[in-house]
Amino acid sequence: MKHFAVGLVIALLVVMQPASAFDSELAFQDPAMQERYENMTRLLRCPMCQNQAIADSPVGVAADLRRELREQMAAGRTDLEIMDFMTARYGDFILYNPPVKPKTWLLWAAPVLLLLIGLVSAAVVIMRRSKGEMDDAADDTSNPGAGTA
């Protein structure tokens, strides 16, 4: 129980850190808006320093994009509208979650495809093994040097 409490405090501290170490103050007084803002700053990628979200980047363009985000949120624009604004200027590149489209289907399908290939290969190997000694022997003669493991 004690561990749980400590863990909870640590978790809260992690969650409650400001959106960006580079914002001097909270962007919004409303906690819900602030949370939304922080989530968005982590979903948008800094185009200059490419392995950072705009939340984590000290460069000027990331600060400008955070300002843009704050202003648009304050103006009542939806997340989708803001994302559209960003991709119209910087392309899909700015999204940490690339959209599913013909150009990216391989990217999104790859994990499933690789898993399927693995499963099929495993199945083939297992079925061959379970056929018994005779096939193995036949295999060996047709493939000298392939080993009998």
Next chain:
Amino acid sequence: MWRYILPGAVFLVLVGFLGAGLFRDPTLVPSPLIGKPAPAFSLPKVENAAETISLEQYKGRVFVLNVWGTWCVACRQEHEMLLAIAREGVVPLVGLNWKDDRTQAQAWLAQLGNPYDASAFDEEGRVGIDWGVYGAPETFLVDGNGQVLFKYISPMTREVWEKEFLPRIQTARQGATS
């Protein structure tokens, strides 16, 4: 037989992908603006805050928009080439002075020479965002219909100017006159 061909084929495909990745520059973010209308802007000039420079003023002309800043080392590197382009006078060069200090920008132009028709003073970087600018120098080519034809990220060189810009300028003009 397949147990040799298959892994070999998979390996070759992988080599193909990785090899292609090796020769691409991941720091170049492709611009979604190509083929789209250039984002409108209207800003005070660097040279004189009382004067305005806008996209409207270049309507009907092929022009080059070059993003620069005095804090940008690579801009200094390309400056000589920009001066040469200005001397050759094929197209007007419009400057977008991005996230800079006006006094320093003016000093830069006075010291190194001013290749620009005029420079827009984008202190807050808002026009920069509209153009998808993320670093300097960046150079855009806009045609007479106000369409963005091309974007080049990195210092301008003679080679890039002759290979990428001049042919596009020519076709843009031929398209406009025909």
